[in-house]
Amino acid sequence: MEEIQVEPPKATEVRVKMLGSSVCHTDISSLKGFPHNQFPLALGHEGIGVIESVGDEVTNLKEGDFILPTYIGECGECENCVSEKTNLCLTHPVRLTGLMPDNTSRLSVRGQPLYHVLSCATWSEYVVVDINYLVKVDPTIDLAYASFISCGFSTGYGASWKEADIQRGSTVAVFGLGAVGLGAISGAKMMGASQIIGVDKNVMKKEKGEAFGMTHFIHSNVPDKSASDLVKEFTGRGVDYCIECTGVAPLLTESLEATKVGTGKAISVGIGVELVVPFGLLGILFGRTLKGSVLGGIKTKTDIATIVNKCQKEEFPLHELHTHEVPFVDIGKAFELLKEPDCVKVVIKM
Template sequence: METAGKVIKCKAAVTWEANQPFSIEEIEVAPPKAEEIRVKIITTGICGSDEHALTANLKDVTFPVILGHEGVGIVESVGEGVKDFKPGDKVIPLFLGQCDQCPTCKDPRGNICVLKAGKPAGLMSDGTTRFTCKGKQIHHFASTSTFSEYTVVHQHNLVKIDDETRLGSVCLIGCCFTTGFGSAVKTAQVKPGSTCAVFGLGGVGLSVIIGCKTAGASRIIAIDVKKDKFEKAKEIGATECIAPQDCDKPIAQVLVEQTGGGVDYVFECIGNIETMTSAIHASNYAYGTTVFIGISGLAKTITFDPMILLTGRTIKSSLFGGVKSKQFVPQLVSDYNAKKFDLDKLVSHKLPLEKINEGFDLMRAGKSLRTIMTF
């Protein structure tokens, strides 16, 4: 492309300080260096993790910064040493990269790349950034920074997808859908005929429901205080819905009674300490599995009697569904193209980048499932 090797000026949503609104700015995006790729972002989703970063409730976030980590785009240019990507490729940036060389990447049990964990916060591997605005260095976020028309990522943090893929809602596979779906089929390994309960019916919770249904669960109980989400939950696979405020008993007790001893698999998709505790107590005392997916933020602790685990309960956590990103993401995209699931059903709002603050307000008010920003 004619922009290869040149600085690109484009729009981005810059966060200058924590707890401040996004500012739409013209930024400069430097060409990719060795083993890096510059990507033109087409769509990007708004995720609760971005809100945690915005409010300084995540580690390793340095301001000013360009947030965003759930995107899809097209390769604009590649740096020296890049082998598997070329301009024009359709790609999904990966906040959880995969080097295929470190011990964790080689082990099928984990998906947290050691090389990713060793990167300097907000900078590329050489200790510098590819973004500038008004003469100031702007930091990267989650190795992706998708709230920008163009971004630069390391080749370990990018995966190529099918050429025929429609670049819209598929951006959700970059975080939301993979996180929820993978938590059901990979982390929990839901068995056919089992019972499942899902706390929180945002985009991730709905993706868990799709995963549970795909795995063959016979009963999927959806739980949320916002009853206007129930119709969508049932549409995609929930067999019943419960609003805790309508119950005359604690929700955990209700679930235990309704399932004759506790739920086989319980998923917490909110990141609320009280809900996490309820999820544990709602699981079957002998063999129930509880999966924590929601991010609780910094300085949060959970307290419970360890004796509740003695009889056989299991607690797991899941980041990006526990999956290997380079293998699982392309397969999910192929399944999406084959219409095995409908990502459009998870999208409640589509907004231009200029309305990103409106999109975050919708999420904070619980009025959106997933909002997609377009460029």
Template sequence: MNSMYMSLTNAPSKQASLTCKNISPLDSYFKRCQASKPQFTRIFFQVSKRKKLIVCQVNMSAQSTAGQVIRCKAAVAWEAGKPLVIEEVEVAPPQEMEVRLKILFTSLCHTDVYFWEAKGQTSLFPRIFGHEAGGIVESVGEGVTHLKPGDHVLPVFTGECGNCRHCKSKESNMCDLLRINTDRGVMLSDGKTRFSINGKPIYHFVGTSTFSEYTVAHVGSVAKINPAAPLDKVCILSCGISTGLGATLNVAKPTKGSTVAIFGLGAVGLAAAEGARIAGASRIIGVDLNPNRFEEAKKFGCTEFVNPKDHNKPVQEVLAEMTNGGVDRSVECTGNINAMISAFECVHDGWGVAVLVGVPNRDDAFKTHPVNFLNERTLKGTFFGNYKPRSDLPSVVEKYMNKELELEKFITQQVAFRDINKAFDYMLAGEGIRCIIRMDA
């Protein structure tokens, strides 16, 4: 094996044929040699049709780049609503309590599109978006102890500092230090960006900025995961899928055989339905204004569908009639205030629980009769599915590894990094659920 490393070190190109007896799966595209050598953190191989191992990527250890500026490609948003531009950016080394990551796979979330469009929000450009991703730790800053170069990780738009009252609480995941802040485009430690082009700062997005080959994040916003987990699949757990899944499993908590209504069958709503399926709900009723989503939702466990436009009465009354007085649990994933009210009023008195996930407009007001509460209906809200990023995401990954959670059905497109704007086109057209962006292509 040592000679293998010598041949790689002296190889004129990144590709070479070799044999290795100690190979384990990395993901559906690559395999990893488990041999260790100080000058390498990871060596990736792609299996050719002739069953030879082809070196397709060599990541040098942190010794080669730690403390240095890295030049890499990033998709920069220069203006609101304009196509992203692939630029060469400089990525500064991580500072205290920060880590620098090599992003291998990322995906597009509606939140990226919302702030890229900058309609009615404070605009901050130029900026690097992206917050659903999987990657590998390249180097760590001062004070980082639980991550090291080579670790497989998921960066997250929120965080877990471990020290505040929220982090110490078993009930909350709303970290005081690292709670999402869409207006902040700089790092917490020094108020500066780690991205620049010719000395001009390029702003961060929600502390992740994964539309870059390398990025820097606070260590509390990075979850270490099982290195055997395929990053091209589990990368989508960084935001929307975990949000919907956790809203059902952690907050609504339906019991086996129960009835659950899901309002909104986008990515988050489908993840909520997936949670109800995993929990063993016997009836999962999808509620959406778009009938084209109903067939797709069957893959996620939905057994029945209701389109409010098909009825001349409030949808909560329709659901109550369908379920002998109301559903056991409901999860609202649209952010529409009327849907939120319906989701609450459709649950059964005595034990019904409604969970709000969608984000309403700032001026919306939730109005319902107090008797609905007095009759022992419960209304809850949730943030990121009540998952603590560092503590809980590894267990969500294991649900996938144990075949409890089915992630493949969420992934409907893949594009090369150079074609990242196609992912925006898909989402703006309402096509698909999640588009994976391959950073190496």
């Protein structure tokens, strides 16, 4: 724990008192230099908070509003936003510098600027966020659930809903049954997939997958057999769609190989630390499609509201994600809890 300084918000920014946060594996990857290697680093990008103060030019938000920080904006006017083909806004892009849009930081420690993982640092009592990188939500939402929706669960859900655009009656494999993978299973169920296969080396994830709509489970820790081999043995010809949620480099090729020749589609949403990965050319040469995805193709202003509404109606068993909890002062324990085989999400109580 460190005592830090948090500046007032500038013109188009708000200062937020964090109410709750959670741990995402991207936070862990950031310690190893992804998405940037700027230090000292303030961690956290999932969470929910309440606006404490607003900048001079902020008109659509006020003190007391509950918000989710996001790491993609949505201007609604740029070429990408208008096209409806992608969620990657050109005006408010993913920030990989660890700084605010003006390339400065509102956080400092002992006189030195603090960087953050993406658009802010939610593992702090107070954060400053540019208004283009947050979404207002209903204050009655469960704080833990809101934190899951701000990144992990929504990424997987969107991968099935927005990126894969899964067709009713089709078959789907999901590699990795963490929060992102369970979101992908939930999205595949919503889209009407007839067979949803969860693939994980941890057999304890089988029960979690079934709670979200998984129809079959494949234990991938089998000697001399790849994940794609196991999927094809089970299905015969592979699946229509595969959502890769682990970020483990070799599984990028495996996700393609697990799909059907000629028509298969794989969506890559997992984030590891290897930015250059080995890739099997034959996997894609035989007519399959590989698509990368950030935040599962979810548009922050448009689509997160839909997911929040479904959350409020309890259409997802998000309580199944809430496996561990730590008070903010004991945040160091969160890293150890992630190693537990039954851990899905660690909630940080601010």
